[in-house]
Amino acid sequence: MTILEAWECYKKDKEMINYSKHTLRGYAIQARLLSEGFDDCDITTISREQLKEYIYGQREHLKPSSIGYRVRFIHSFFRWAVDEGYININPSAKIREPKLGKVIPKFLSEEDIETLRAYCSTPREHAIIEFMYTTGCRIGEIAKVDINDIDWVNNSLVVNGKGNVEREVYFNTKCRIWLKKYIELRTDDNPALFVTERSFEGKPRRISVSQMRVVVKGIAKRAGIEANVYPHRLRHSYATHLLNNGAPMEAIQRLLGHEKHSSTEIYAHSTGELRRQIYKRYFNT
Numbered sequence: 001m002t003i004l005e006a007w008e009c010y011k012k013d014k015e016m017i018n019y020s021k022h023t024l025r026g027y028a029i030q031a032r033l034l035s036e037g038f039d040d041c042d043i044t045t046i047s048r049e050q051l052k053e054y055i056y057g058q059r060e061h062l063k064p065s066s067i068g069y070r071v072r073f074i075h076s077f078f079r080w081a082v083d084e085g086y087i088n089i090n091p092s093a094k095i096r097e098p099k100l101g102k103v104i105p106k107f108l109s110e111e112d113i114e115t116l117r118a119y120c121s122t123p124r125e126h127a128i129i130e131f132m133y134t135t136g137c138r139i140g141e142i143a144k145v146d147i148n149d150i151d152w153v154n155n156s157l158v159v160n161g162k163g164n165v166e167r168e169v170y171f172n173t174k175c176r177i178w179l180k181k182y183i184e185l186r187t188d189d190n191p192a193l194f195v196t197e198r199s200f201e202g203k204p205r206r207i208s209v210s211q212m213r214v215v216v217k218g219i220a221k222r223a224g225i226e227a228n229v230y231p232h233r234l235r236h237s238y239a240t241h242l243l244n245n246g247a248p249m250e251a252i253q254r255l256l257g258h259e260k261h262s263s264t265e266i267y268a269h270s271t272g273e274l275r276r277q278i279y280k281r282y283f284n285t
Contacts, residue, residue, distance in 0.1 A: 001086055002040045007031035010080050018164040022140070030073040043081055048091040055095065068097040105236040112225055113237060119223035127182040128194060128215055130175035132231055136238035136256055137169055138162075139209050139231040145193040147183060152176070161257040169255065 001009075010031075011024060037054045038046060055070055062070075071092075078092040108116075113133060120126040131142060141159040149157045156170045171179075179193075188195060192206035213231060220229035227233075235256070242252050 001043055003031065003035040003038060003043055004040055006043050006077070006081060006086060007035070009084070010077060013080065013084075020162060020164075026069070027073050027076070030070060031077070033070075034074070034077075043078075044087050046091055048094065051091050052095060064098040071095060071097045105240070106227070106233055107237040107240040108225075108227060108229065108233060110241060112227060112229075115223045115225060116219055116229070119219055121219075121222075123178055123182040123185055124194070124197070125215060125219055126178040127175075128212065129219065129234075130178050131171060131193075132216070132234045133238055134171040134175045135159075135169045136235050136242075138235060138257075139212055142194070142231075143207060143209050143212065146191045147193050148191065150179070150193070159257075163259070165257065165259075167254070167257045 007028070011028070014024060034054070038050070051074060055067060055074070074092045074095070078087070078090045081087045082090045116129055117126070120129055131137070132139070135142075135157075137159055138161065141161055144160060145157065149159075151157060154170075155172065155176050156168055158166050158168050160166055183193075186195070188204050190204055190206065194207040194212070195204035196207055196211060198204070216229060216231050216234070239252055239256055242255070243249070
């Protein structure tokens with residue numbers, strides 16, 4: 001079985017268990033690169049040394065994070081091949097990802113958040129900014145939300161996150177007010193929470209991820225905020241502000257939908273505010 005033949009089987013198996021479409025798109029590129037690097041050879045002929053040369057042979061041209069992503073794909077691909085009985089020995093078993101320095105997430109100050117709010121010009125813009133910031137949702141999760149998903153009594157909803165894992169998220173009263181105002185102004189029957197301003201065949205469509213990015217960028221430009229503002233930065237801001245206000249790390253992890261605790265721990269390094277509060281509280285001599 002060649003690399004590309006194995007990839008097609010791998011992809012079908014992962015699709016059956018609702019593997020992330022985003023991950024599979026990225027892995028499809030890695031499968032093509034692996035195939036090109038090995039002339040689409042039979043997967044049973046690939047050795048550990050050959051894989052190490054493929055992964056690290058061009059390290060001067062690749063960032064450590066890119067090499068790490070390549071290694072993760074190869075681990076997953078060959079582990080699957082062993083489990084399915086296509087190969088007997090996993091040639092990637094002892095290949096490790098390069099060590100990466102901790103990337104501190106960039107966030108907006110509370111003043112920047114208020115500035116964004118001040119420069120929203122329509123209920124739709126207000127609703128999008130408030131929903132992104134106060135729920136801490138990923139942009140892909142927001143794009144899938146329907147109006148009927150919202151529990152207006154408890155200001156909450158269940159979103160479908162990474163790995164098709166559901167979690168409950170919450171929003172505040174300010175967000176509720178703008179969502180209601182935006183929805184009341186709409187005249188369409190589209191079930192989506194957020195729709196396009198332009199109509200297609202007389203009706204708006206569910207807003208796309210790229211269209212939401214444009215909305216956020218437009219508000220930030222109008223507001224004159226110097227920092228690079230994008231949807232995921234609002235999620236980083238949500239997590240950082242929760243931490244600064246004393247929320248436990250375990251609670252933030254659940255609210256963000258992080259599978260690993262280490263994914264949430266990076267926020268502990270993103271600001272000195274919490275450290276200052278701890279110092280003042282416990283070092284008073």
